Amino acid sequence: MRVIGVGDNVVDMYLDQKKMYLGGNALNFANFATDFGIESAFVGVFGTDEIAEYAKSVLKKLNVDFSHSKTIIGENGHSRVTLKDNDRVFIDSNRGGVLKNGLDLSPADIKYINRFDVAHFNINGQSDQYLPMITRAQVVYDFSDFSDFEAYKKVAKNIDLACFSVGDLARTTIEEKVQMFQKFEMTDILITRGNLGAIFYHNGHAFEQAAKQVKAIDTMGAGDAFITAFSIGYFSNKDIDSCLEMATDYAAKQVQRAGSFGNARDLPLKYNVI
Template sequence: MKVIGVGDNVVDMYLDQGKMYLGGNALNFSNFARELGVKSSFIGNFGTDEIANYAKRALNKLNIDISHSHTLNGENGRSRVALKNHDRVFIDSNNGGVLKQGLNMTSRDIDYINQFDIVHFNINGNANQYLTNIKGPTLIYDFSDLYEINDIKRIAQYIDIACFSVGSMSDQNISKMVKEINSFGIMDILITRGSYGAYFFHDSKRYIQKPVKVTVVDTMGAGDAFITSFVIKYKETDCIEESLKFAAEYASQQVQRHGSFNNPEKIPSKYNVI
């Protein structure tokens, strides 16, 4: 199996630690897949600043293929973060940096993506215009907690598994949301709920996964870890219950470390000033 993330890479700067870590929904997907022993690649935009140089150094060490990514003049995606009761809180960001210029994928890039088993798109990836070109891979789309129902409806026909983060949303409202999304033709829906666990809906049937109780260090990347491990195991086994359990255990490991990646570097001093 091989997988690819398409869209955002973000360098998360933890001001309380003075360290920066790689992140971003699509890049997290690629990295967590690599951790799980799956060959992974990433397509996105990198800037020309020192933050982009850090990102590329880290990815080269991790053996994540970024050969189809593009380097554009400007700032790499970045955010500044603090921890509050072990929960990551975003202070500010540059809203994706050079990703705002557009992903601008070529036909060669599309052909490359279509060789993979799973492709991950997301609401922050600025790549929706390419969904119609994806032919072959299982397409995962992460709407996070930033979705509007009309946005889902517009792209539903391209999505195999839709993912949402809903926090403490009531079961009644979740069921209502799922029913509406089903009406758009998406029958596989993964809903992560933080410390409340997760739901997976398959053909309207709900499967429940309770959280694994651990001492939380940092919640950064927990949802991405759950999504990645679930879809990989689901693709391998076609067993929902086994995949949910596997994902809960993997996500519980993620919240016991800082940041989404294990290759932090010191934050450049100019970003430490608020």
């Protein structure tokens, strides 16, 4: 299996630690896949600042191919966060930095993405217009939450696995939303709920998975970790219960390491001011 993340890379700056860690939904997917021995790549946009150079250095270290990514003059995507009771709290961000200009994928880029078995897109990736062109790879799409109804309708027919993070939202509300999504031909829907576990809907049938109770040191990237592990299992034709269990175990390991996947670097002083 080969997987690719398409869209956002974000450097998370921890003001409480004076450290920065590489992240972003699409980039996390590509990086987390390396923990499973999966060949992975990332297609996105990098800035020209020292934050971007740090991001590229981590990708090289993890052997994630980013040769089809572009570099644009300006700031790389970044957010500023802190930890409160070991839960990450976002302070502010530059809303993707140079990614706001779009990905500008070429026919060669699309052909490259279609060489992979699974492609991860997301609501922050500035890449929805390319979804109809992804004809070979299975598409995983992270909508983040239930807040953008119009986005669901636009991309539903072009995705194979829809992912949502809903926290402690009431189960009745979740069921109502899922029924709505199914009208858009979304047949595979993954709902992560933090310490309440996860629910996977396949053709209207719900498979539930309890969370694994561990002592978390940082919750950053836990949902991305779950999505990555589940997708790798699911599109490798493993049974659903095994996929959910594998994803739960991996997400539990994720919250026991700092940042999205370690590789910290000292935070430049100019960002360490609130």
